[in-house]
Amino acid sequence: MATPDEIRELQLKMLQERDALLTAVRPMSVEVAEHRPPDKDGEDGWSVKEQLVHLAQMDARYRSWCERTVREERPDLDVDAQPPADPARYGMDVAHDVSVADLITEVDRQRALTVEFIQGLAPQDFDRVSSNAMFGELTVLQWLRSCYRHDRMHLAQVEHRASEYQPRFLKGEPDQRRRPS
Numbered sequence: 469m470a471t472p473d474e475i476r477e478l479q480l481k482m483l484q485e486r487d488a489l490l491t492a493v494r495p496m497s498v499e500v501a502e503h504r505p506p507d508k509d510g511e512d513g514w515s516v517k518e519q520l521v522h523l524a525q526m527d528a529r530y531r532s533w534c535e536r537t538v539r540e541e542r543p544d545l546d547v548d549a550q551p552p553a554d555p556a557r558y559g560m561d562v563a564h565d566v567s568v569a570d571l572i573t574e575v576d577r578q579r580a581l582t583v584e585f586i587q588g589l590a591p592q593d594f595d596r597v598s599s600n601a602m603f604g605e606l607t608v609l610q611w612l613r614s615c616y617r618h619d620r621m622h623l624a625q626v627e628h629r630a631s632e633y634q635p636r637f638l639k640g641e642p643d644q645r646r647r648p649s
Contacts, residue, residue, distance in 0.1 A: 516626055
């Protein structure tokens with residue numbers, strides 16, 4: 469069972485890692501936020517605006533996976549996958565049509581919903597297990613830790629440096645991470 473210290477640390481890192489990322493993004497000009505590195509591929513080739521859309525989408529997705537994991541006994545998240553109850557407001561196709569401020573507002577909104585979800589969990593809920601083809605079997609605590617580690621990875625991209633965190637995909641990088649056209 470997750471300890472009170474582990475839960476506090478999770479909540480703190482959810483806020484700290486997101487804040488560090490947004491601190492780096494807030495002062496960016498539109499030109500910088502929309503720049504796609506021409507020599508990069510995958511998420512490394514995304515603009516900052518596209519990364520913000522992705523972060524909002526993934527917060528909603530991770531939260532929906534955790535909600536389902538708490539509700540069901542060992543769900544396979546690839547079967548009967550429903551869209552998140554409160555999906556991100558913007559898709560990749562409109563990332564450059566939305567202001568940085570509005571994207572930050574959405575990223576903040578999604579994280580607030582995730583933090584609220586965490587606050588409603590009982591300690592034993594963090595140990596519930598689910599699986600999907602991308603990551604295998606994870607507990608709710610592991611899914612949620614992935615959220616703030618994901619923020620850390622994108623902060624490294626925004627700062628043009630290598631990330632210490634790399635997701636552990638079972639079958640390699642999924643297609644969703646390729647450069648949008």
